[in-house]
Amino acid sequence: MITKTLLRAFDGKAIWVVAILLIIAVAVPASNLYLPVGHPLRVANHFVPLFGKYLTYAMLALALDLVWGYCGILSLGHGAFFALGGYAMGMYLMRQIGDRGVYANPILPDFMVFLNYQELPWFWHGFDMFWFAAIMVVLVPGLLAFVFGWFAFRSRVTGVYLSIITQAMTYALLLAFFRNDMGFGGNNGLTDFKDILGAPLQADTTRAALFAASAIALALAFIVCSAIVNSKLGKVLVAVRDAESRTRFLGYRVDNYKLFAFTASAVMAGIAGALYVPQVGIINPGEFAPANSIEIVIWTAVGGRGTLVGPIVGAVLVNAGKSWFTGVWPEFWLFALGGLFVAVTLFLPKGIVGALTQGWTALKARRTSARAEGGSDIAPEPSPAE
Secondary structure, eight states: OHHHHHHHHOOHHHHHHHHHHHHHHHHHHHHHHHSOTTOTTOOOTTHHHHHHHHHHHHHHHHHHHHHHTTTOOOOSOHHHHHHHHHHHHHHHHHHTTGGGSTTOOSSSOHHHHHTTOOSOOGGGTTTTSHHHHHHHHHHHHHHHHHHHHHHHHHTTOOHHHHHHHHHHHHHHHHHHHTOGGGSSOGGGOEEOOOEETTEETTSHHHHHHHHHHHHHHHHHHHHHHHHHHTSHHHHHHHHHHHOHHHHHHTTOOHHHHHHHHHHHHHHHHHHHHHHHHHHHTEEOGGGGOHHHHHHHHHHHHHHOTTSSHHHHHHHHHHHHHHHHHHHHOGGGHHHHHHHHHHHHHHHOTTHHHHHHHHHHHHHHHHHHHHHHHHHHTSOOOOOTTO
16 A cells, blocks of 8 residues: 555656755765865855755745645644744754853753753753654644644634634744743744764765755655645545535545644654754744745745645745845845735746646647647548448
8 A cells, every 4th residue: 555655656747856856965965075166066165055945945835735735724834833843953953062152061051051040941851862853853843733733623713714823823932932931042042053963063064964964855755745645645635625515525534634734744844944953053933933934835826836846946946036135135025025926826826837737738738639630631541341
């Protein structure tokens, strides 16, 4: 059963996407590490973590697409799952600093010493071990999504109401993490990281390895999403999206299907956040901002929701545009982003990839129709018997 599901995941499009991501995972680090400075094909040092950040954003958009594009759940709180995964990784990185911090305390992070903490809070224990932090990266966002989804879906909250309460959830977490007494660094967050798995974060080899890990994680997430949407489970998810009441009437436990998709999506978002933090060097409560979750929706809409490839394209293009735009006209970026979303909604409702796919399908249909019409004008040759 599992083998058949995986084989369905590897259709022609999926093979190409995974192959491209794996090539990127090797080519970019190799270009940065082995080509001499000044070579036209060399990727500069500062571009490696920047491109790695784009890949984590692409994974985050893909996670949202699983619930929005295929299950019809418009979540405006996926930034919360991303941030929770990031905080779990940030706590591990803070524990690795040890006595190299400003206050040279081998146990307490600098912000705790500054705030007169006498001992390490109980929820920080275990984060000095990478395996424990890795489990928390998956468990914390997944558990929050499961509990939240259990109550929301069992109560049959749908549509705009569900979107509003997901946004309320991330805003509540934003306010909580801003508090200094929460033990997460307050408004400054967690930063000044030194090592990961014993390797210095500022080293070129470490940055290259993190980039490769992000590309491979995105490829694996794509395979998982492709396996889900191409299975019978995926067909039920699409049925829930298009006609939830009818699907429920046919006897399907719609709540369970939605809960599975929502939880799986949150886990992927948490992993993306964990890969994001060591590459940007900081995690703070700003990641919980509702505006960030809205941006994720824009990336997915621009690329094309319900396509898997679309969110990846949308996240990379929009964030690359953001990096350029904020360097040239930083005060106009939000206006440009809003205008982009309005333009896509009006003129490309299926996004870039959706529009290209629709156009290619229409072109093939037109060619097939033209061939059929051309063939009907030619009289059939008489058989030898005639």
